[in-house]
Amino acid sequence: xxRYDALTIGLTFRERDDLWARIDQRVDxxxxxxxxxxxxxxxxxxxPRTCTxxxxxxxxxxxxxxxxxxxxADAVSLIKQRxxxxxxxxxxxxxxDDRTIxxxxxxxxxxxxxxxxxxxxxx
Numbered sequence: 001x002x003r004y005d006a007l008t009i010g011l012t013f014r015e016r017d018d019l020w021a022r023i024d025q026r027v028d029x030x031x032x033x034x035x036x037x038x039x040x041x042x043x044x045x046x047x048p049r050t051c052t053x054x055x056x057x058x059x060x061x062x063x064x065x066x067x068x069x070x071x072x073a074d075a076v077s078l079i080k081q082r083x084x085x086x087x088x089x090x091x092x093x094x095x096x097d098d099r100t101i102x103x104x105x106x107x108x109x110x111x112x113x114x115x116x117x118x119x120x121x122x123x
Contacts, residue, residue, distance in 0.1 A: 008100040057082045
């Protein structure tokens with residue numbers, strides 16, 4: 001039996017391009033909100049580039065930019081690409097789990113989806 005009574009919620013879109021556009025918008029927002037400064041701060045605090053946390057999507061690409069391996073535009077483009085691939089793997093994984101509750105984001109606003117999740121989790 002599962003160790004925890006977890007609630008798994010999946011977000012679906014009629015068109016895959018809608019999901020990709022949301023991912024791209026989120027990455028752009030992260031860049032505007034200071035992703036580069038966050039990574040600089042982590043590195044300057046002594047966190048090594050090779051630690052597991054710094055291998056997360058977003059961090060490793062910005063580190064490559066900071067080390068001169070790629071341009072900032074290339075780093076952001078890679079973050080978007082790798083985030084879309086990760087989302088695709090998550091969708092495949094969650095589709096195999098019949099406990100997943102799917103929310104059709106073509107039919108719900110973000111606030112409606114949040115309200116549903118809060119209702120289901122008791123928050």
